[in-house]
């Protein structure tokens with residue numbers, strides 16, 4: 186498995202920590218699914234001191250890798266400041282960099298994203314940029330110092346899945362050695378399996394689990410899908426073809442025509 190800034194993860198399942206019906210359900214979703222990374226928002230932490238402390242206690246006890254994010258930031262300055270605060274609060278160089286450019290689609294502002302990524306990488310952060318599936322932007326992010334890319338599957342919270350599977354496939358082919366994570370927009374486990382089958386290294390999702398009728402059950406379903414997709418990708422899948430090819434051998438037929 187490719188490493189994320191020198192860290193090898195137990196699996197490619199990254200799970201968000203927002204929107205759960207209760208902290209207990211959040212905890213069970215992580216424990217039972219075995220997700221290896223938890224994304225956390227600094228804004229949530231600082232929102233209500235007491236609740237924030239309980240939340241952080243749960244995350245710490247889970248023993249997962251923590252990936253703070255800059256969710257809700259709209260400018261370079263906001264994102265850079267939030268990242269610095271997150272580094273202090275969570276004690277990690279990892280930062281999931283989100284700079285939102287459009288309120289309807291929550292599409293990243295890729296110009297601001299590249300600029301913020303450059304500043305943070307120069308400051309010693311290990312940046313996980315939430316980006317579109319644009320190859321030129323991806324290349325600029327790598328030149329800005331990112332060693333991981335996180336293209337979107339679909340808009341955050343939409344549950345639409347892999348909106349542009351061709352672009353995601355191109356990105357995998359263009360950057361064979363870069364750890365790639367499909368981030369956001371997944372609604373069903375089969376979509377996570379499809380991302381892993383493309384050769385992606387991980388998926389990051391939140392809403393599909395937290396908003397399911399049974400978040401713990403859904404987290405487990407996603408974990409199995411990620412595992413299945415990972416196994417499939419390493420098992421050298423067959424090439425699809427346009428014409429039929431008999432899968433039953435003809436030698437030894439009982440009746441010859």
Ligand SMILES: CC(=O)[C@@H](O)[C@H](O)COP(=O)(O)O
Pocket residue numbers: 200201202203224254256281340341342343344368369370371389390391392393
């Ligand atoms: C938790 C987090 O970082 C989200 O911003 C992430 O992008 C997940 O998106 P979904 O909620 O669509 O899974």
